[in-house]
Amino acid sequence: MEVTCPWCGNEVRLSGDICPECKHEVLPEHLEEKESGMFGEEEAQKADEHEDVINEIHAIENNFVCAKCGHNECKAAEVAMTGAGLSKLLDVQHHHYLFVSCLRCASVEIYDPSVLRGRQAGAFGTFLDVL
Template sequence: MIECPWCSSQVVLDNQVCPECKHEVLPEHLDTSITSQDSDQLEYEVDKNDLSLEDRIANQFKCSKCGHDECDINEVAMNGTGLSKIFDIEYHHFLYVSCMQCGFVEIYNPNILNGKR
């Protein structure tokens, strides 16, 4: 019997699948000998993924005009044509990223950056 890394139940695996939670349990999931350097790397990756979209942009920003790395991020919402214009429904959202040194502006579509189409 092993302890399932997903549900923490003591189980006997059935074709590398936990019978309790139905998750696949591979040998690397059972390896508990993670070194401190590996665990630091894992914590960094988790923290990096927990950042908001604005924080991720700010951390990676480098002005394409002057090379400065500080920016200001604002959101703008706009309506489209047709009914959204008549009813003033603002469903187009964009992030404007302004360089703090030269004022150059880059525009990002947050839906695409978040993996939505």
């Protein structure tokens, strides 16, 4: 049975509780919230940010050329990490990066999604994580 993923908006056949497109957990209550329009503002904001990252990953994977070996196949993933000081103590992971690994030579390139988008992202989600 195909469903519309509430996170990426694609029509997908779930693999367990995981969307094969965006790799986000899709539970029955997520589907009910999406259908009833009860998706909260913070969930909608996180879903939009997650969709932006998925689109950026696809764009990077489709246009990738390794700087070291010239190979064009890669694997990309988002990584979140804390900063120093209070964010480290509270485990608030407000630094987000895209790590892209060449599938031939294993070289890794790091991209800052906020620079790719031209705006800072995740501030609303980080604020909610603190609460």
